Amino acid sequence: MSLLPEPSTFEKRYSDDEKLASELPDRPITSLRDLQYVYGRLYTLATAGGGEYAAYLTPEKSTDLFDEPESLLYLRIDLSGNKPRLDPEQPIGVESYGEEKVEAVAHSWFNAAKGFDHSVTHRTGKNKEPEKVAEYLHERLTAWAADDVIQEAVADHEDGWIVDALAALGESEGLRERIETAVDEQLDGKTTALTTVAVKLDSDGEYLLPGEASSVFNEAMRARKRSKLVSKGEATNSIGEATDLVTGNRGPTVGTAEDPLNYFLGKQLEKFPGFDPDEAWRTHPVSEDVAVTLMNARTFVDACDYYTMGANVYYLPYFFGRLQPTEARELYRMLYAVVREQDMTPIQHVYQQFQNDPALQEYGERFRFYVAAVMEHQTKRFDVFGDTLDGSLMSPVELIGSHIDVLESPLFDVHGDAERDTPELRPAFPAPESWDIFVPSEHALLGTLATGWYFEQTFAPADDDDASADDYRIRALVAVLSGEPLDVETVLTEYVERLLEDEGEEFPSFRVSAQYAQLCALAEAGLLTGRDAYKPVAEPRQLTHNHTDDMQQDTPARADGGNVAAARETKLEQFLEQTPALAEDQPERRGSFLLGALVGQVTGYQQVSEGRSTTLIDQYPIKAVTESKLKRLASDVLDKNIVYSRENNMAGTMYSEVVDRLVTTLPQIDIDGDWELDTTDLRFYYSLGVAYGMNNWASNDDEQADGQPATEEEEA
């Protein structure tokens, strides 16, 4: 639930272009701070209707508590007598927090692991024990009311005595115990709540929450929030005259403003010799107004942030150049939707809106994103694994489009046998429906991609639970979201590492298949680069070539398997032709693939026809393939194949389409010369071959019709 006004209300309120333009920055968004400023500005414009303290309050932080039982707890403090006291009858008020209480509760959240919120109202951590809740309630008096900044701020206020009285009450003996007992009696158990105070000022009056009782509470809150702009951590008074980095205006600037992304914190000395936290306003100068506006960006920034693979991914939409009034309204509409519905990633949200809104589509290249993956090691130590202001929605969408094209091509053909033009032979690779990466739905795949699951299914798993700079999955995610190409050599390394981890009892052919679908899609979308020998791997396959036409040509039936064998021949020929990485001038890679294909083919035969538990792939696992062993492995496998052919009394060699090509490819490999390829490369293409070969079987009906070898029929 959100407190932000509906976009239509926002649009009505700011329908005057000129007036709205005067509220927006007069220069283009060219930095993260500019973008945060725009977000904060929109948020303040949307919510400022709440009065002069609106910009300082953070009601969005607790909308999750709306209508939850026991979500608003307060000390009932009677200030009408000579001495402040807890209400003797009912010391604690327990209610359900709701939208109608927002202003009365007047909460101003503060991002700090220890310490308290700016307002007298403080949000507890999740599911706190009654004992802990009592402590929070007690601290409203001992920590908040007694705080120096707050005491100073209320000194001249006509109701300053209220805060003084609260602080005095906090000192009284046995108070903590009384609060604990009361909480114990009135709470059911653990709870997450806003804790605050309600004061009775007249003997016949009601107990009033801070926002209702006196402006002194909000004045004190504002003073406290401002004080944090100049003092935090090591810094005590970081303020000075400089140029604001957002507005470009000269004036007083503060050094320790809260940053919704936590890129700038007060304490690091690091590369700045003599860096003094009190001088932070020099390196990161923002004026007080800008600082508060940046803080107000938090609601929108947080909504556009999601957690995956140990990192926070930020995906913040904006428009290139100076923000126009129409764009500001559009942006508000978008951010509003992201805040309202947290069930989708911001990418899916924005794309959905993009599809439904022709006005948005017209922005084309100007519609951009700030994309970043940020990892939080500890509360105050962050690493960024890549960030850019230049993300485009089209980059992930185009990748998904390519991915679907690949899935629907004859390589995978996810639509099932019935719809296939050539039912006699299976597609090149398996595409099990149970794997998300094989679901040809734009919406589903965009979700798979945005959450990082797209790479989690194919890349090597991380060494530990924490994200790290070595975790290529996160880098790949950020790269794809921002349209940066991935290095194909690294991608192959990830693939092979994953395969070696997977390779246990069975050969991971679904994994290989998923990886290959991804590799093809990345290449097709222009998101792969490779140098030297890796260049052809990064090239897209020629998917436009019409596979079916060739398949239906009259290829003469072959002795080793009739029409099915002939179709196999055509399929392999086309696969090799359409794969730049497997061209004839790439004998090492081509040889690895063909070797794998033969191993896969024979393994399939052994499993189905011979009923063997130990197959060729068990004898020649992925890790057995190395440059130096490739030729020897090939000759072993070729020998095995001949033995099987003889056992079956076949006129020729089984799987001759593979055998023939392997035999002509092997001599081209110069084993003593310079090997161009890395073992990783060989292993990936070997695995690809195995997956290809294992999937290269026909249904029994077809085989009988085509007169498969008798032995196969008997034993099947």
Added chain:
Amino acid sequence: MAQESLEGRTDEDDGLPETCLSFELRGEWGHFRRVEGNIVKQTYRIIPRTTVAGLVAAMLGLDRDSYYEAFSQNVSAVAVEPIDELRAINMPMNTLSTAKEHMTTMPSRGHARISMPDPSELRQQHNYEVLVEPAYRVDLQLANDDLRNRLQDRLRDGTSYYPPSLGLSEHLAEVTYLGEFEVTPHERETTDVDSAVLEAVDSVELTPETEVKVERSPAFMTADEGGRTTTAFQSIAYATGAEPLRVHDVKTHEVDGRRVMFS
């Protein structure tokens, strides 16, 4: 070779000369820390104008905080053109904690003391965004004759007072002198701009072929009693592949047959 000072020089008000000195900056690595972050270590892609000033000052051996006047508006102009594709990678580095409790001051008493982190402490790994093989052409106009002449001598001889570097001292820069060139101003027009585009982000023509990127970095600085502050930031647009950008209605200058924008 003594470090020289700029004190007492007042010949900077004569306006900019009609020529500029051009040199190429290259290095294996570069890191120009973005001001938005001190916890995180992200880099600008285009060398900031203030860094160019610092680098030139280092070559000339000028005192810390002494040279900002000489590189201020009206008495200096800088154009930066990326020569090669701008590419960055993440480089995890092991660093020592610089929190107060981890700093040692040596010697423990006396006037000349330095603070340093305790080298026996455990390192923390941080991710630095680092530019890979950055390369820029810099066209620099300086009103201060003396400085200009000294710089030209340095560039010609290939010498430098302090080792020039690209952002961090460990990322050494290779400086190649290209020569002194005429600077011909052009009225406002629509043209292909070879250098990074300054303060005209809204005027850049967006096409699907060329990826236009933007950033905002410090441009001018001033010194005060406590240290230094940035007096102006500038918005920069550039193409990732170092191609020229088509920009509408901008004032440009011609240098060596190229169109550049000075600030």
